[in-house]
Amino acid sequence: MYEWEQMIHVSYSRRGSREQEVVVSAIYGSPNAANRTALWTEIKRLARQTTLPWILIGDFNSILRPADRMGGAGYQEARVQQFRSCVNVFQLHEVGFVGPSFTWRRWNLSQRLDRALCNRQWLLKFPDVTTKHLARVGSDHRPILALSAPPRQNRRDRPYRFLAAWLGHENFPRALLMHGLAVPICWGSSRTLLKTCRCGIGRCLGILLDARDS
Numbered sequence: 001m002y003e004w005e006q007m008i009h010v011s012y013s014r015r016g017s018r019e020q021e022v023v024v025s026a027i028y029g030s031p032n033a034a035n036r037t038a039l040w041t042e043i044k045r046l047a048r049q050t051t052l053p054w055i056l057i058g059d060f061n062s063i064l065r066p067a068d069r070m071g072g073a074g075y076q077e078a079r080v081q082q083f084r085s086c087v088n089v090f091q092l093h094e095v096g097f098v099g100p101s102f103t104w105r106r107w108n109l110s111q112r113l114d115r116a117l118c119n120r121q122w123l124l125k126f127p128d129v130t131t132k133h134l135a136r137v138g139s140d141h142r143p144i145l146a147l148s149a150p151p152r153q154n155r156r157d158r159p160y161r162f163l164a165a166w167l168g169h170e171n172f173p174r175a176l177l178m179h180g181l182a183v184p185i186c187w188g189s190s191r192t193l194l195k196t197c198r199c200g201i202g203r204c205l206g207i208l209l210d211a212r213d214s
Contacts, residue, residue, distance in 0.1 A: 006030055006039045009046065022122070023050055027058030029113075033079050036061060040086040047090035053122040056092070057131070057146050059104075059114045064094070070102065072109030092117040095146070099133030103142040114144045 001010040007025055014020035025046070030036050043056065062083045063069050087094070095116035102110035116131045123129070128149040133142045 004042070006035075007042060011052065021052055022125070023052050023054040025054070025056040025058075027056055027060055029059055029061030031061055036079075037082065040082050043086055043092075044090060047092065047119070050119065051121065053119070053125045055095070055116055055118040055122050055129070055146060057095075057116040057144065059141060061113055063111055063113065064115075068102075068112040070110045072107075087117060090119075092119060093123055095129055095131050097131040097133055097144070100142065103133055103144065104140055105136075106140055114141060116144065116146050 001008075003009075006028055009023070009025045011021055011023045013022075025043075027039070029039050039060075046054075060083065063080055064084055064087065065080070066075065069075065086092075095118055097115070102112050103114035104111050114133075116129075118126075118129065126148045130147050130149075132145045132147060134145060136142050
């Protein structure tokens with residue numbers, strides 16, 4: 001671990017296992033563009049020597065592309081190019097996000113200054129990594145949260161999906177009639193009817209799977 005004014009760089013291993021070791025860099029890019037050049041240089045140095053899964057997350061105080069800002073004036077491509085070059089040359093991957101597009105706002109200017117980047121090894125270990133843009137609390141920046149997998153959808157809100165492959169099972173129609181739909185007819189809302197059918201089909205599939213494994 002080491003600490004610098006624009007970065008805290010740590011390695012973490014689960015129960016001391018080298019196979020589980022990852023590297024995390026918490027970033028705070030200087031508001032001064034000239035000082036941020038030192039950050040890009042340091043990221044390049046670390047990228048050359050890091051072979052473990054590595055994620056960089058925080059406030060880079062720079063956008064990566066024009067689409068990362070809305071409003072304001074005075075866009076300077078040269079400053080953005082330094083950051084973009086740092087990312088592209090060392091094949092760092094931008095982590096996707098959920099939530100509002102911009103993480104910082106002041107007056108009529110909104111920008112995405114906060115993000116996560118990772119190397120190829122991190123993507124191989126955590127292929128579903130994503131970040132979540134949280135609500136601002138006492139700051140003009142939104143906190144961001146890195147997740148090794150996308151947020152789980154509430155089970156009650158998930159749409160029900162009937163898979164056509166189920167019909168390919170030779171015993172599905174008979175099992176459905178005998179076990180799946182052997183339930184009382186429900187008069188009432190479509191939600192109640194769907195729930196009844198879903199439970200019936202679930203029982204049917206369970207019976208087919210048990211028969212396959214026996």
